[in-house]
Amino acid sequence: MKLRLPRPAFPYSAPTTPRGVEPLPGEPRWGQAYDTDWARRTPARYARFFIVEGPMRAVVRALASPARRGADRLDAVRGPVIFAANHHSHVDTPLLLTSIPDRWRHRTVVAAAADYFFTNRYTSAASALAMSAFPIERKTVSRRSADQAARLIAEGWSLLIFPEGGRSPDGWGQGHRGGAAYLSSRTGAPVVPVHLEGTGRIFAKGDKRPRPGSTTVTFGAPLAPEPGESSTRFAARIETAVAALADEARTDWWSARHRAHAGRSPALTGPETTSWRRVWALGDRRSRRARQARRRWPDLG
Amino acid sequence: MAHRPGFVLEVDRSTPPTLFHHGEGFRLERLPAGSRVIYPSEALAPLKDPDAAIRHALLNPVGSDPLPALLKPGMKLTIAFDDVSLPLPKMRRPDVRQRVIEAVLDLAAEAGVDDVHLIAALALHRRMTEAELRHAVGDRVYDAFAPRGLLYNHDAEDPDNLAFLGETDQGEEVEINKRAAESDLLVYVNINLVSMDGGWKSTATGLASYRSLRHHHNVKTMRHSRSFMDQHRSELHSSNWRMGEVLRKSGVKVFQIETTLNNDTFPKPFDFLQKREWDWTARDRASFIAVSKTLERTPSRLKRSIFQSIEAPHQMTGVNAGEVEAVHAITTAKVFEQQLVPVDGQTDVLTMGLPYICPYNVHSVMNPILVMCLGLGYFFNLYRGKPLVREGGVLIMSHPTPWEFHPVHHPSYIDFFEQVLADTTDPIEIEKTYEKSFAEDEWYRHLYRTSYAYHGVHPFYMWYWGAHALQHLGGVIVVGGDPKAVRRLGFKPASTLRDALEMATDVVGRDPSITHLHNPPLLVADVT
Numbered sequence: 158m159k160l161r162l163p164r165p166a167f168p169y170s171a172p173t174t175p176r177g178v179e180p181l182p183g184e185p186r187w188g189q190a191y192d193t194d195w196a197r198r199t200p201a202r203y204a205r206f207f208i209v210e211g212p213m214r215a216v217v218r219a220l221a222s223p224a225r226r227g228a229d230r231l232d233a234v235r236g237p238v239i240f241a242a243n244h245h246s247h248v249d250t251p252l253l254l255t256s257i258p259d260r261w262r263h264r265t266v267v268a269a270a271a272d273y274f275f276t277n278r279y280t281s282a283a284s285a286l287a288m289s290a291f292p293i294e295r296k297t298v299s300r301r302s303a304d305q306a307a308r309l310i311a312e313g314w315s316l317l318i319f320p321e322g323g324r325s326p327d328g329w330g331q332g333h334r335g336g337a338a339y340l341s342s343r344t345g346a347p348v349v350p351v352h353l354e355g356t357g358r359i360f361a362k363g364d365k366r367p368r369p370g371s372t373t374v375t376f377g378a379p380l381a382p383e384p385g386e387s388s389t390r391f392a393a394r395i396e397t398a399v400a401a402l403a404d405e406a407r408t409d410w411w412s413a414r415h416r417a418h419a420g421r422s423p424a425l426t427g428p429e430t431t432s433w434r435r436v437w438a439l440g441d442r443r444s445r446r447a448r449q450a451r452r453r454w455p456d457l458g
Numbered sequence: 459m460a461h462r463p464g465f466v467l468e469v470d471r472s473t474p475p476t477l478f479h480h481g482e483g484f485r486l487e488r489l490p491a492g493s494r495v496i497y498p499s500e501a502l503a504p505l506k507d508p509d510a511a512i513r514h515a516l517l518n519p520v521g522s523d524p525l526p527a528l529l530k531p532g533m534k535l536t537i538a539f540d541d542v543s544l545p546l547p548k549m550r551r552p553d554v555r556q557r558v559i560e561a562v563l564d565l566a567a568e569a570g571v572d573d574v575h576l577i578a579a580l581a582l583h584r585r586m587t588e589a590e591l592r593h594a595v596g597d598r599v600y601d602a603f604a605p606r607g608l609l610y611n612h613d614a615e616d617p618d619n620l621a622f623l624g625e626t627d628q629g630e631e632v633e634i635n636k637r638a639a640e641s642d643l644l645v646y647v648n649i650n651l652v653s654m655d656g657g658w659k660s661t662a663t664g665l666a667s668y669r670s671l672r673h674h675h676n677v678k679t680m681r682h683s684r685s686f687m688d689q690h691r692s693e694l695h696s697s698n699w700r701m702g703e704v705l706r707k708s709g710v711k712v713f714q715i716e717t718t719l720n721n722d723t724f725p726k727p728f729d730f731l732q733k734r735e736w737d738w739t740a741r742d743r744a745s746f747i748a749v750s751k752t753l754e755r756t757p758s759r760l761k762r763s764i765f766q767s768i769e770a771p772h773q774m775t776g777v778n779a780g781e782v783e784a785v786h787a788i789t790t791a792k793v794f795e796q797q798l799v800p801v802d803g804q805t806d807v808l809t810m811g812l813p814y815i816c817p818y819n820v821h822s823v824m825n826p827i828l829v830m831c832l833g834l835g836y837f838f839n840l841y842r843g844k845p846l847v848r849e850g851g852v853l854i855m856s857h858p859t860p861w862e863f864h865p866v867h868h869p870s871y872i873d874f875f876e877q878v879l880a881d882t883t884d885p886i887e888i889e890k891t892y893e894k895s896f897a898e899d900e901w902y903r904h905l906y907r908t909s910y911a912y913h914g915v916h917p918f919y920m921w922y923w924g925a926h927a928l929q930h931l932g933g934v935i936v937v938g939g940d941p942k943a944v945r946r947l948g949f950k951p952a953s954t955l956r957d958a959l960e961m962a963t964d965v966v967g968r969d970p971s972i973t974h975l976h977n978p979p980l981l982v983a984d985v986t
Binding site for chain 1: 506507508509510551552556560563564567568570572574596597598599601602603
């Protein structure tokens with residue numbers, strides 16, 4: 158039998174709203190309005206250091222066995238940067254947070270979807286604490302998100318952003334939005350293209366549980382907007398750079414450079430054709446869920 | 459803080475004991491009052507953005523068209539690079555070679571060049587292992603080229619892949635790697651750790667065959683190189699430059715890229731090794747005590763692997779590209795800016811502590827022949843003008859000199875030590891009687907070509923390297939060395955520096971002048 162405690166009576170509990178009465182609109186407290194400043198203060202940073210270097214690193218190692226490449230391309234970079242990566246899985250953020258070179262790792266904030274990670278008190282606090290996430294609006298263009306990101310970069314925080322705007326629905330990448338390029342143009346922070354290979358096989362969108370696999374994180378050379386370059390063109394350049402890194406991760410650096418210079422790097426977004434052919438063209442990169450044959454016979458124990 | 463230049467300290471009662479390297483260990487020695495200690499210069503400031511500097515050098519070369527103008531679709535491009543003997547100790551990743559080679563390849567890819575080979579220019583050194591090649595050129599380049607057989611070690615004994623290009627006006631035969639000789643462009647990527655490196659020596663030695671090398675790696679050349687750190691007074695360099703002229707006339711088009719590194723040689727916890735003793739902080743002193751005491755109790759194999767795993771925090775101080783001689787002149791000036799220390803007059807007794815490494819024992823054993831080569835070949839020759847020690851003076855070097863050899867890397871050294879040195883230590887006699895049989899030995903040749911062995915003739919070259927010092931000196935004493943091995947080398951063993959100084963008085967008389975070469979970090983004494 159379920160024990161139910163009696164609800165304390167008003168004024169010891171909140172008042173109920175009478176029927177037919179429109180309540181006053183309250184100040185939104187979650188979503189994009191969530192204030193994450195506390196998560197960048199010293200106690201929270203210490204806590205996050207132990208979370209990232211302890212359990213998060215252990216889980217990432219067990220689940221994703223990452224190979225990390227190209228960090229040497231960032232040797233000459235000083236100050237905050239914007240890491241722009243492709244996005245296939247919830248594993249991407251922990252994988253990147255444990256892969257970013259030491260210089261930036263514990264001073265990086267993650268731009269996270271307000272409508273997914275900041276829906277209530279608990280997910281908001283957990284995202285802000287463990288990932289140093291701050292909310293961005295991905296469905297509408299929001300000045301508030303951009304202002305907050307620019308302020309954080311000005312304060313010396315690096316930014317991790319997934320310009321595709323969400324996890325891949327089918328294993329192929331999605332076109333880059335202009336956020337990373339705009340912020341780079343506005344703040345002067347260089348964009349570091351990053352390619353993540355293999356996370357889609359571990360925990361793709363729609364998977365119920367993760368399956369261990371191997372991944373490769375490839376950091377590219379930093380990019381800066383050219384004089385007079387629009388955010389759209391710069392965003393396209395970032396997408397091309399990530400595509401070249403994807404090519405490098407799948408083939409080798411030399412052939413990838415050849416194709417990149419000839420403008421023939423395979424696009425992240427895959428062929429524009431029917432959905433089954435897109436899945437087919439993924440080859441080994443399909444998620445295991447999609448590749449595994451469904452059980453055809455009842456399990457008789 | 460700007461770097462402090464090297465200088466000569468006169469020892470007095472207030473001078474702290476002086477650090478001597480001693481193989482995989484160190485000694486603190488109190489030198490007699492009035493002795494001199496030559497300290498190297500502190501590390502020069504590195505280039506702020508080395509990748510940008512490399513790109514600038516490739517686009518604005520000296521005495522040559524910019525590299526992109528030399529790259530055409532359909533051409534044959536060969537990139538040769540210095541082998542495992544440079545730099546010392548090996549540098550932290552990314553290695554300078556990786557940075558330069560990636561920049562060159564990126565321009566080649568942009569120009570649509572397909573036919574590219576990368577060759578480790580190792581002359582008669584041992585072949586580089588996969589791990590060493592990966593360290594030098596980086597994983598990206600290695601993974602792209604090695605699996606297709608496009609990144610490989612030079613083979614100085616492969617008759618099918620050597621090209622004879624002619625003779626110099628003094629009859630020296632010039633034979634180098636065929637692929638390099640027949641390429642439309644040969645890009646050489648060099649690390650100039652000391653002024654001896656680089657210039658035409660890169661191609662004329664690094665990519666040459668035994669047939670070609672023997673013309674300048676011999677006793678006569680070495681004795682007439684005073685020293686080989688000074689290109690203008692070095693017969694070794696004159697010979698290489700003559701060979702370079704043959705290369706040029708044969709149509710081998712070389713685009714030389716030379717890099718210089720600073721003196722930042724030892725990482726923590728060994729960084730006290732590059733500080734002057736009176737600058738040691740409490741932490742440095744604690745590190746020295748902890749490291750020394752630990753090493754005393756550590757088995758030699760483990761000690762060796764600890765030291766061989768040291769990766770120097772060297773940083774690039776300069777990069778220049780273009781025509782070989784024009785580039786090398788700039789490079790040499792930069793090397794001297796870091797290493798040259800003015801010294802007034804010669805000395806009766808020169809002391810030196812020999813470290814755990816020389817160019818030929820990377821990931822290997824410092825055998826007695828290499829001890830001789832490092833002391834009498836390299837350190838003795840770290841001068842410009844006159845040798846640091848006067849003719850008939852004594853050289854005292856500190857090293858454990860174990861009777862130990864790496865059987866894979868140095869097979870011919872074992873026989874050289876057991877057979878040749880047991881008979882004579884006279885370089886002329888050794889050259890005349892034994893060189894040919896070792897150089898043409900089929901088994902050594904096989905090991906050099908297929909295993910990781912130095913060429914059969916290599917221990918001879920090590921001995922010749924010290925020929926000038928052997929002729930110049932009145933005696934050599936090794937402190938703390940294995941007495942049997944030291945005697946086999948023809949030197950005298952001593953237990954302590956005080957004993958060695960006492961023994962030296964038999965040769966140079968009472969009250970000799972004493973100078974200590976505080977090295978490494980590297981220095982070149984400019985003796986007037």
